[in-house]
Amino acid sequence: MATPQEDHFQARNDDLGDGSDDSGEPNVLESGEVDVPPSLPPPLTPHPSSPSQHSPATVRRHLFRQWRRKFEDYSVLMGLHSLPPITQHIYLRTCVSLEVQRLLHYTLAIPPDSSMPVVQVLDALQQYFRNSQNEALRRRELLSCKQTPGEPFSAFYARMKDLADEVELCTGDRTTCAATQIKMILLLGVREEEFVQCLVSLDSQASLDDFVTCCRTFESSRAAASAIVAAPSQLNILSSYNRNQRRQKLTATPKHTPQRCQSPPLTKDSPASCRSCTRQHAVGHCPAKDSTCPNCGYKGYWHRTPRCPAKDSECTTCHKQGHFVKCCKSTRKTSTNQTRKARRVSTGRTPKPVNVTLSYGSKSSQLLMLPDTGADITVIGLVHLDSFGIPRCSLSPPPVTDVLTADGSSMTPALGCFETTLQLGQASCKANVHVHEGIQTPLLLYGHCVDLAIVSTDFPKPILSVTHVNRCAQQMPASAMSSPTAARTYFLQHFSDVLVSKTDLQTTPLKMSGPPMRIHLQPGATPFAIHMPRPIPFAYRDPVKEELDSLVQQGIITPVGNKPSEWCHPMVLVTKPGNGVRITVDLTHLNSQVSRPTHPSPTPADAICTITPSAKFFTKADALHGYWQMDLAEEDRHLTTFITPHGRYWGCLLSLRRPGSARHHQLRKGSG
DSSP: OHHHHHHHHHHHHHHOOSSOOTTOOOOOBOOSSSOOOOOOOOOOOOOOOOTOOOGGGSSSSHHHHHHHHHHHHHHHHTTGGSOHHHHHHHHHHHHHHHHHHHHHISSSOTTTTSSSSEEEEEEEEHHHHHHHHOOOHHHHHHTTTTOOOTTOOOHHHHHHHHHTTSSSSOSGGGSSSHHHHHHHHHHHOOHHHHHHHHHHSOOOTTTTHHHHHHHHHHHHHHHHHHHSOOOOOHHHHHHHHHHHHHHHHHTSSOOOOOOGSOOOOTTTTSOOOOOOOOOSOOOOOOOTTTTTTTTTOOOOSSSTTOOOOTTOOTTTOOOBBBSSGOOOHHHHHHHHHHHTTTOOOOOHHHHHHHEEEEEEETTTEEEEEEOTTTTTEEEEEEHHHHHHHGGGGGGGOOOOOOOBOTOOOOOOOOOOOEEEEEEEEEEEEEEEEEEETTTSEEOOOHHHHHTTTTTTTTSSOOOOOOOOOOOOSOOOOOOSSSOOHHHHHHHHHHHHTTOOOOOHHSSOOOOOOOOOOOOOOTTTTTBBBBSSOOOGGGGGGHHHHHHHHHHHHHSSSEOTTTOOSBBBBEEEEEEEEOOEEEEEEEOOHHTTBOOOOOOOOOOOOHHHHSOOTTOOOOOOOOTTTGGGSSSOOGGGGGOOOOOEEEEEEESSSSOOOOOHHHHHHHHHHHHO
């Protein structure tokens, strides 16, 4: 039997109603779980629970802070601060459960007739709830706070802030302040690697607001990009996260009803829950023994039970968790759609509709019509007639003839016909157009196709001669098409002015257009010179002499003789994989003291973007010894002097190893 105090509390609670009542009073706070009403924000209304099952220690601090904030707002709205302290205590007692009233009276030694201000009573309650929980466990939960897959940053940040409010973070110097600790937890808790890169890229002096703004900006930009290209995997992850959130709310601890309404607790003698149906029953009486699990396809248990092997598996088709691929509903839906779509197969080319102008009286309109050389009448649909604005009553009666379709079946009777003029480009003709109901694509008969010059007058006779336009007038001779070798010989002879070999350069060197290249030394450059050549093997002395003479004959280098030069570099000999040697010069000391010009070079992506989508043939051309086709200014040639066992030489043309040669070459190609 309830006590008078409990009856008074129950009557008062019935008067208050739920959180959406118009009275605006706060609901009852108890030590159990708090339910947030969707309307106004008065303090929450939990149901009383048995002290043997739950105690005030189970109330989380952030839940109490929420309730206190609502109670303080309610106090301001109702003007409780102007009332006597006894009246304020009465309002407070009507907003808390009997268990909390006993806690105030017996544990905190605050009797009902106490003259202590209500603010101090709430502070005492908050201190009690704080001391009833382990501070180390709360800190451990905060430090291990991680962003779950699919969880938005705003939800993760709000959850982390709730945990941070339950922990007394240090507010001392800069290295141990609360903001710095939250920044560290935020950096370790975000899940996306891109988020971490954005946070790491920030300055060390960045504040917590800068961290939060950076994450929100990156998330917003990624969401906008995902909206442009909607990836099904991202939508599945978000849907999975929302579904898990709803499932957690449904499976959360329900509100506790009075003890008389609860089922009796389980004892040691009670049978355990069945792993096939999660129910309690006698052995051999499982209701799921003949059932088939829709998530794995096996018999003997229900879905989402401990026995289902697919409860923790991820489908490789829809990337959802909880079922196998063979039981995926997305696979069956896709295959069904594909079967429904494959109703018509065509192996030929379908003609494209032409835009024909129809003139009727003073009206004219354009209509897409499909040329049909097998049609005997020009036909349109009723919807096209309405778009022209032609009334049905003005249609002439159709001729009394049977109109057949392509398969030989009779068409529906025509609604009528009308005389019009068809025009396509410069061609025009008179036409009698029939109107049939249900026609979606207008058809143009064979005679009108001929009059509008869509098909030739000799159709269906084949065209014996074809005149090609934009085709090279000069054709290859038949002898050049007999074999690939003959074709190669023909091309080399026909395009001998641009297709040259290395031996041809010795007699007719190629030159690029443009001024000679200059070498600009940095201020304070120090000349470098050696006076003894590097030794070369005896076996390579004659090939080196021949290569030097060949370079002199081509005009690439020239002997210096007795001319003085402050610069002199060593020659480096490189043997070719086959026979022969390659002459190179070590210009390391010159390259380090040269000011290089800058010219933007296109990236491979830029070069690909210049190709038109309709291109089918591609050609790659390379300049033979392109760096030897640019002259070097005479006043700068002494900077390239190098010494060999056969004397000193300097360069007359550009070389790949010369400083800035690649940029000059790119400049010439870009300007050309």
